[in-house]
Amino acid sequence: MAFDINTLLSAQLHDLKNQMQSLFGAQSELEEALELNPEQQTLLNNLQNHSNALSLRLVELLSVLKLQNQSFQPNIDEGWLMDTLSPIAHEFHELHGMVISLDFDEDFNQFYDEQLLTIAAHNACLNAYQAGANTIAFTVIEHEKGRWQLDITDNGPGFDNDLLNDKNTFSPSGVQNGLGLYLIDQALKAHKRNNLTGKVEIRNNLNCGAQISLIFP
Incomplete structure (x- = not known):
């Protein structure tokens, strides 16, 4: 029987995910213990932030593996965008000191797969x-x-010119343009509704920074 690398990766990632659940349980016990010693709360906060980031990476890898094996069925439900993005904004502010602004109505809801x-x-x-x-x-x-898009704009140096074409459309082939852009592209392409497919567009701003547009069907 041939060695199946995908089976190995899937099993290992699921095991890591189970270990993360155990870690979250231990954190809950530690949180209760720290109620008697509140000055150490920042230690728990740092642990939780890093655990959440690691957990997200594991879910991400599992999702990509399923997408590649065509075994992932997106759950396209109506969701509250603020609830989905707030934890990400909190993570990058706490871990990296970034200022993340969610400039849309907190009651905005639309159809999308929350995990993707x-x-x-x-x-x-x-x-x-x-x-x-x-x-x-x-x-x-x-x-x-019912189509909508989420624009993500930063104040960094912008995209390299070789990533941009006349229409600012991102069409990756593999991961040579970076794993991050590849994962974003795969997440949007998995969104299919009303005979349309999600897509990604990228551009540089006139002043500075880059913008990624996630366009949902």
């Missing part, structure tokens, strides 16, 4: 941070027939 949108938004923030940005703004544009 989380992957896309998290990687967009990570790319911006690694490029040197310290501020990111999330804004929303609504289109006809």
